[in-house]
Amino acid sequence: MRRAAFLAGAGLCLLPWLALPVAADEAHLVRDASREAYSLPFAGLGEYELERFRRGRGLFRQAWEVAPARDEDSDGLGPLYNRLTCAGCHPGNGRGRAPQGPDERMQSMLVRLSVEGRDPHGGPLPHPVYGEQFNEEAIPGVPGEGRAAVEWTYSEVVLADGERVELRRPRLVFKELGYGPLGRFMHSMRVGPPVFGLGLLEAVPQATLEALAAEAKPDGVRGRVNRVWSVERGETVAGRFGLKANAPDLRQQIASAMLGDLGITTTLFPAQNCTPAQTACRAAPDGGQPELMNAQLGDLEFYFAHLAVPARRDADAPQVRQGEALFGALGCALCHRPALTTGAHERFPRLSKRRIEPYTDLLVHDMGEGLADGRPDYLAGGREWRTPPLWGLGLLERVNGHGELLHDGRARNVLEAVLWHGGEAQAARDRVIRLPRAEREALLAFLRSL
Amino acid sequence: MGVATPDVLPGRRRVLAALGGGALLCGLAPLARAQAAPSPVVVLTSYPEEMMSRFEAAFERAHPQYRLQLRWRRPSDALTDLLKPGQDGVDVYWAASPRTFERLKETKALQTLGIDLSGLPAKLGGTRISDVDGLFVATELAGYGYVYAPAELARLGVPVPQDWRDLADPRLAGRIALPDPSRVGFAPVLVDIVLQAYGWEAGWALWSEIAGLSTLIRSGGGRVAEEVGPGRAAIGLSIDFFVAAAIAGGAPLRFAYPLHGGINPAHVALTAGAPNPAGGRAFAAFLLSEEGQRLLAAEDIRKLPVRPSVYATLPAGYHDPFAAAAAGGYAYDNEAGRARLTLVATLFAQMFIQGEQGHERYVALWSRIHAAERAGRDLRQIRALLGTPPLSERAAADPALLALFRERFEGESAELERIEVGWQWEAVKAWGEAERRLAALGA
Numbered sequence: 001m002r003r004a005a006f007l008a009g010a011g012l013c014l015l016p017w018l019a020l021p022v023a024a025d026e027a028h029l030v031r032d033a034s035r036e037a038y039s040l041p042f043a044g045l046g047e048y049e050l051e052r053f054r055r056g057r058g059l060f061r062q063a064w065e066v067a068p069a070r071d072e073d074s075d076g077l078g079p080l081y082n083r084l085t086c087a088g089c090h091p092g093n094g095r096g097r098a099p100q101g102p103d104e105r106m107q108s109m110l111v112r113l114s115v116e117g118r119d120p121h122g123g124p125l126p127h128p129v130y131g132e133q134f135n136e137e138a139i140p141g142v143p144g145e146g147r148a149a150v151e152w153t154y155s156e157v158v159l160a161d162g163e164r165v166e167l168r169r170p171r172l173v174f175k176e177l178g179y180g181p182l183g184r185f186m187h188s189m190r191v192g193p194p195v196f197g198l199g200l201l202e203a204v205p206q207a208t209l210e211a212l213a214a215e216a217k218p219d220g221v222r223g224r225v226n227r228v229w230s231v232e233r234g235e236t237v238a239g240r241f242g243l244k245a246n247a248p249d250l251r252q253q254i255a256s257a258m259l260g261d262l263g264i265t266t267t268l269f270p271a272q273n274c275t276p277a278q279t280a281c282r283a284a285p286d287g288g289q290p291e292l293m294n295a296q297l298g299d300l301e302f303y304f305a306h307l308a309v310p311a312r313r314d315a316d317a318p319q320v321r322q323g324e325a326l327f328g329a330l331g332c333a334l335c336h337r338p339a340l341t342t343g344a345h346e347r348f349p350r351l352s353k354r355r356i357e358p359y360t361d362l363l364v365h366d367m368g369e370g371l372a373d374g375r376p377d378y379l380a381g382g383r384e385w386r387t388p389p390l391w392g393l394g395l396l397e398r399v400n401g402h403g404e405l406l407h408d409g410r411a412r413n414v415l416e417a418v419l420w421h422g423g424e425a426q427a428a429r430d431r432v433i434r435l436p437r438a439e440r441e442a443l444l445a446f447l448r449s450l
Numbered sequence: 451m452g453v454a455t456p457d458v459l460p461g462r463r464r465v466l467a468a469l470g471g472g473a474l475l476c477g478l479a480p481l482a483r484a485q486a487a488p489s490p491v492v493v494l495t496s497y498p499e500e501m502m503s504r505f506e507a508a509f510e511r512a513h514p515q516y517r518l519q520l521r522w523r524r525p526s527d528a529l530t531d532l533l534k535p536g537q538d539g540v541d542v543y544w545a546a547s548p549r550t551f552e553r554l555k556e557t558k559a560l561q562t563l564g565i566d567l568s569g570l571p572a573k574l575g576g577t578r579i580s581d582v583d584g585l586f587v588a589t590e591l592a593g594y595g596y597v598y599a600p601a602e603l604a605r606l607g608v609p610v611p612q613d614w615r616d617l618a619d620p621r622l623a624g625r626i627a628l629p630d631p632s633r634v635g636f637a638p639v640l641v642d643i644v645l646q647a648y649g650w651e652a653g654w655a656l657w658s659e660i661a662g663l664s665t666l667i668r669s670g671g672g673r674v675a676e677e678v679g680p681g682r683a684a685i686g687l688s689i690d691f692f693v694a695a696a697i698a699g700g701a702p703l704r705f706a707y708p709l710h711g712g713i714n715p716a717h718v719a720l721t722a723g724a725p726n727p728a729g730g731r732a733f734a735a736f737l738l739s740e741e742g743q744r745l746l747a748a749e750d751i752r753k754l755p756v757r758p759s760v761y762a763t764l765p766a767g768y769h770d771p772f773a774a775a776a777a778g779g780y781a782y783d784n785e786a787g788r789a790r791l792t793l794v795a796t797l798f799a800q801m802f803i804q805g806e807q808g809h810e811r812y813v814a815l816w817s818r819i820h821a822a823e824r825a826g827r828d829l830r831q832i833r834a835l836l837g838t839p840p841l842s843e844r845a846a847a848d849p850a851l852l853a854l855f856r857e858r859f860e861g862e863s864a865e866l867e868r869i870e871v872g873w874q875w876e877a878v879k880a881w882g883e884a885e886r887r888l889a890a891l892g893a
Contacts, residue, residue: 034700035749058670061499063522070527082661084522085499092750103514107503137519140539149485176487 056303063244068286076287079262089192096192121229188373199305201344223363279365331428359390368422429430491729491806541730546716575780584717602684627686630666632799647710661802662816687862712782822893
């Protein structure tokens with residue numbers, strides 16, 4: 001049996017930097033398993049910080065208006081956009097979901113577009129007419145870009161104990177195109193991911209990522225740091241946010257989503273999201289320059305940075321402990337790193353020097369052809385995805401009313417998500433398939449405890 | 451749903467076959483299809499995301515021939531849009547802003563909804579909830595009351611308030627979260643419920659004391675419930691859905707409806723120039739249908755349906771305002787109060803708040819009053835100084851004055867500022883006199 005070897009592999013997560021002194025408190029954890037579990041701030045924030053958190057939360061929840069509006073702080077929607085609010089794609093600060101059929105609109109999912117080639121900084125080359133993101137909606141007087149619908153095809157996996165698991169795969173259909181045929185292009189469907197704990201991930205030192213990438217790992221697991229363009233620094237740096245780790249920091253991730261999803265400009269991305277071919281879009285009124293002030297961007301950043309992480313539940317239950325051991329033994333923990341330690345965060349000191357349990361390495365990995373979107377993003381290839389954090393996973397159903405996972409929401413539960421793993425995760429996935437039912441249940445019980 | 455052919459061979463080969471087949475599909479270019487597009491129904495609203503997205507999904511599922519285009523506007527901007535020629539292409543206005551609907555009706559910006567309204571009462575208690583001419587129809591209700599933390603009230607030895615007078619309890623000093631009526635949208639009605647329930651003079655006197663016991667919530671109605679909890683407020687004045695959603699989400703709070711209750715209806719209306727009147731009517735009918743009304747009970751919405759028959763299908767304990775009204779609650783007359791809401795909110799701000807430092811001063815005053823009363827002093831005259839409004843109910847009903855305040859809803863005016871400064875001055879004089887008299891009493 002190869003399990004003994006992988007128990008040793010699980011020990012890889014015990015990296016030297018875990019020995020560094022860390023904050024003794026657990027202010028970043030929230031012991032709340034309610035529907036609000038993803039929405040609570042760090043414990044111990046001062047009144048000024050709480051006020052800032054609330055302002056950020058207000059911006060996260062507020063609907064953006066077509067300019068001009070009496071409240072200049074909330075106008076500037078579009079001209080092209082996907083939804084009216086941030087919360088639309090990240091309900092309850094949690095996970096969106098894919099449409100369940102072709103007649104259902106994308107409420108919390110979007111489609112990235114690009115064509116062959118790279119932009120001047122090595123990123124994806126936006127579609128010349130439709131831009132980098134397919135915006136279904138538009139303000140009055142501007143044509144929307146059309147409709148993207150999802151159709152599902154189904155297949156089945158039989159586990160070693162005979163249990164059958166149905167898998168579904170999305171197929172994208174574009175309709176009612178507003179600016180002519182799309183021609184040759186690449187696309188990638190993205191469901192809005194959870195947004196808590198992001199500050200802690202930002203505070204993980206780059207050296208940690210480099211060290212994780214450099215480690216020798218069994219099973220053909222590699223993992224690499226994506227290298228992406230930092231708009232503020234004007235240089236290529238490590239990427240860590242976004243489903244392909246294509247954003248260097250929280251601030252740029254927020255600014256990019258504000259523009260791409262809502263059409264809200266910032267000092268980082270000051271130009272409206274219109275391509276040269278979209279003339280009505282280019283002539284549309286704006287909501288100021290930029291539409292999201294730096295102070296507002298800072299409030300949003302503070303909010304995301306200080307959304308606490310749900311503490312684990314039932315961690316000492318025998319079945320959960322068995323599942324936790326299996327998680328390491330099967331090789332899952334090679335990428336879904338159970339523990340990391342944050343470094344010093346200059347602007348948000350509460351994030352500094354904390355031992356966190358995100359179950360990610362923030363690296364991009366080849367996940368196989370089954371999950372491939374065929375759309376490179378900086379160094380991340382068409383088969384590569386960033387290891388998503390698993391913290392809070394067990395509360396997804398409670399918070400969002402569904403258990404759907406993976407970048408395009410194809411997996412309807414954790415087991416389906418595991419079965420879609422390929423590439424570097426193929427060996428771990430195959431071990432899960434071979435598990436006896438009781439051990440599989442233990443693994444799932446552990447994942448529910450996160 | 452397609453199902454793969456049965457396979458008796460468990461294990462990896464079967465898995466690879468399934469995933470490999472799928473991978474091929476993934477490599478195909480997405481399809482671009484031309485087919486008849488659903489016709490757009492443009493809805494102007496000021497609802498939060500949870501409400502918009504639930505109704506959007508459900509309506510489009512029920513009526514695939516239509517596509518909802520939601521546009522978000524605060525009521526004052528919505529009014530501007532809907533008074534423009536062409537009404538900005540909007541078919542439907544859907545919001546909780548009775549004053550805006552009244553203005554739209556006055557300016558003939560609406561057309562008769564023209565849908566079946568059977569099973570939908572036009573009144574609830576003392577309040578007409580739907581327009582008498584059928585130009586706008588209630589879609590949901592929100593009730594006013596108290597959010598409280600049972601453990602905190604117990605710690606203070608204060609029973610759960612049954613009515614507004616119970617809030618004037620010195621043991622609640624600093625532990626009542628009060629939304630600032632000049633800043634929080636739902637709060638002006640709160641003020642007016644008390645004024646109608648107890649009368650103009652007694653109502654202001656009661657508010658004077660409650661305001662002196664309160665901490666202010668200056669923005670965001672949802673903040674009231676957040677302020678209630680250990681070490682913070684024991685009770686807050688709120689509208690029910692903010693709290694019901696928090697309780698449904700697991701917050702250790704309760705909500706109580708007072709004996710003198712009040713409700714705020716939201717409405718739907720079809721614009722006079724609706725480009726898609728059939729679609730607009732379909733949307734309005736959906737909102738009012740059994741299915742649409744049941745959506746209001748979703749955990750993250752928790753509003754009160756206007757279709758009484760729906761309550762039988764809702765979770766146990768769900769507040770039924772129709773039953774409460776039948777038992778004598780909800781005598782509050784929204785229509786009578788609507789014209790003066792901005793006026794009473796402004797008056798409240800000047801009498802009891804006057805900015806952050808002003809309110810601190812006011813709270814300190816009441817703290818001294820309560821301390822002196824505990825020592826046996828009779829301070830009725832000082833109470834009267836603080837609780838007497840600078841104008842009578844009759845003066846407050848002056849149509850010219852109300853017209854000025856109605857315009858404030860749509861913008862500022864110099865005349866209004868002059869009036870407001872006058873009220874401010876009257877209040878400052880009263881506060882100063884109260885302080886002087888307290889000092890003279892050694893209190």
